[in-house]
Amino acid sequence: MSAHPDLFGDPVLGEDALARFLPTRFTPSGEALDRRGSACSDLACPNCHLSIARVLLEHAYRILSIVGTPGCGKSYFLTSASWHLRHALAKQFALAMADADPVGNATITLHEQQLFLQDDPGKLVYLEKTQLEGAHYDSVQLEPGQSTLLPRPYLFTIRPTKQHVNARGAGILTEVLCLYDNAGEHFLPGSESVLSPTTRHLAQSRNVMFVFDPTQDVRFRARLKGSSHDPQLIKKDARPYRQDTVLLEVASRIRRDAGLPSDEKLKQVLTVVVSKSDIWGRLVPDEDIRTDPYLCEPRPDGTVLGRIDKDRVERVSAKLERLMQEIVPEFTTAASDTAERVLYVPVSATGCSPSEEAGMMKVRAGDIKPWWVTVPFIYEFSRWGKIIGSQRSREPSAKSTEE
Numbered sequence: 371m372s373a374h375p376d377l378f379g380d381p382v383l384g385e386d387a388l389a390r391f392l393p394t395r396f397t398p399s400g401e402a403l404d405r406r407g408s409a410c411s412d413l414a415c416p417n418c419h420l421s422i423a424r425v426l427l428e429h430a431y432r433i434l435s436i437v438g439t440p441g442c443g444k445s446y447f448l449t450s451a452s453w454h455l456r457h458a459l460a461k462q463f464a465l466a467m468a469d470a471d472p473v474g475n476a477t478i479t480l481h482e483q484q485l486f487l488q489d490d491p492g493k494l495v496y497l498e499k500t501q502l503e504g505a506h507y508d509s510v511q512l513e514p515g516q517s518t519l520l521p522r523p524y525l526f527t528i529r530p531t532k533q534h535v536n537a538r539g540a541g542i543l544t545e546v547l548c549l550y551d552n553a554g555e556h557f558l559p560g561s562e563s564v565l566s567p568t569t570r571h572l573a574q575s576r577n578v579m580f581v582f583d584p585t586q587d588v589r590f591r592a593r594l595k596g597s598s599h600d601p602q603l604i605k606k607d608a609r610p611y612r613q614d615t616v617l618l619e620v621a622s623r624i625r626r627d628a629g630l631p632s633d634e635k636l637k638q639v640l641t642v643v644v645s646k647s648d649i650w651g652r653l654v655p656d657e658d659i660r661t662d663p664y665l666c667e668p669r670p671d672g673t674v675l676g677r678i679d680k681d682r683v684e685r686v687s688a689k690l691e692r693l694m695q696e697i698v699p700e701f702t703t704a705a706s707d708t709a710e711r712v713l714y715v716p717v718s719a720t721g722c723s724p725s726e727e728a729g730m731m732k733v734r735a736g737d738i739k740p741w742w743v744t745v746p747f748i749y750e751f752s753r754w755g756k757i758i759g760s761q762r763s764r765e766p767s768a769k770s771t772e773e
């Protein structure tokens with residue numbers, strides 16, 4: 371991408387973007403020279419012309435997509451997870467999670483600040499609903515005169531630190547994590563168009579995290595009646611979405627984009643993230659779904675290979691699946707028809723209920739104490755090999771989601 375200030379104007383991105391070009395001249399150190407002879411360090415995609423973080427060319431990357439109906443808790447979950455991952459990975463797993471693209475990650479870092487970095491613990495805070503277009507998307511003209519909307523991912527690097535048992539292999543073990551958070555409306559049947567291919571990342575995704583919200587289901591709401599004062603259970607204007615239909619729509623888009631037959635199960639892992647467990651968690655008996663299932667003591671030589679207790683996570687998953695089979699059987703059937711490997715994880719992004727103030731759902735900053743938000747990610751990272759270990763006290767069960 372050009373660097374000289376006279377070179378604004380690009381046919382794909384418009385007048386406010388610096389011109390993209392295929393370089394033919396270079397500095398002795400290998401930097402491309404633009405038309406005005408300025409050395410350029412930023413890279414852009416030859417197809418959509420959007421800038422590409424250099425780290426994506428240097429390390430392997432994995433895409434994880436967060437999907438679900440509007441208001442199911444995707445953005446709160448992602449914000450709580452990214453904030454707590456930065457800490458859990460550093461403290462318990464000797465892994466550093468850093469913003470690979472600070473400009474592209476601006477929204478999520480702002481969201482983390484809004485929920486977790488308030489001076490006044492009594493302040494009522496909230497996250498805006500994810501917009502269907504705007505700052506979190508890029509508009510490009512792939513065909514002259516036709517604007518196409520592309521969502522922007524959040525990019526993080528995950529790298530072993532000096533204490534990690536495999537610190538010497540840090541260069542090759544470093545991975546880039548690409549996370550997509552769409553507006554729920556993008557997943558509703560009929561919402562995708564050629565000019566708004568906002569969910570194409572799904573087919574490239576390694577793990578589709580479907581956020582299932584029990585408070586949007588009438589049968590869960592009936593079961594929870596009287597046991598919680600969460601306004602989401604009593605709100606009269608609640609729009610109960612068919613979450614199974616949205617899951618099937620997501621699966622059919624993935625099959626279409628990946629060129630798979632309509633009855634083939636997806637190769638990606640499906641993680642059903644069952645949100646807002648502070649409201650319904652008591653329906654999963656005899657399990658601790660608040661404290662993280664991690665086992666992380668330093669080894670005798672002082673190095674660390676943090677482990678996740680997979681037995682516990684899979685036992686909770688099996689119990690939660692049974693509960694959902696009983697209450698929302700069409701959803702569990704849709705999930706097992708969609709993917710070979712399905713893991714159910716209960717999470718609460720806030721650990722407390724919001725209260726309604728001036729038409730907005732807000733939570734007291736000091737009350738936010740998330741439950742299990744990092745588990746879907748750490749379980750996924752443990753599949754990558756060599757960066758996170760796992761604890762098993764028995765043979766993996768037949769339903770294990772390991773590769």
Ligand SMILES: Nc1nc2c(ncn2[C@@H]2O[C@H](COP(=O)(O)OP(=O)(O)OP(=O)(O)O)[C@@H](O)[C@H]2O)c(=O)[nH]1
Binds near residue numbers: 440497498500724
């Ligand atoms: N009780 C409880 N409420 C939650 C939790 N997480 C989110 N909420 C509430 O759920 C509502 C929707 O959360 P969002 O994260 O904005 O939902 P979303 O899926 O991103 O919605 P869209 O951006 O519209 O697709 C908010 O009013 C939150 O207060 C939770 O862990 N517990």
Ligand SMILES: [Mg+2]
Binds near residue numbers: 444446498499552553
């Ligand atoms: Mg959102």
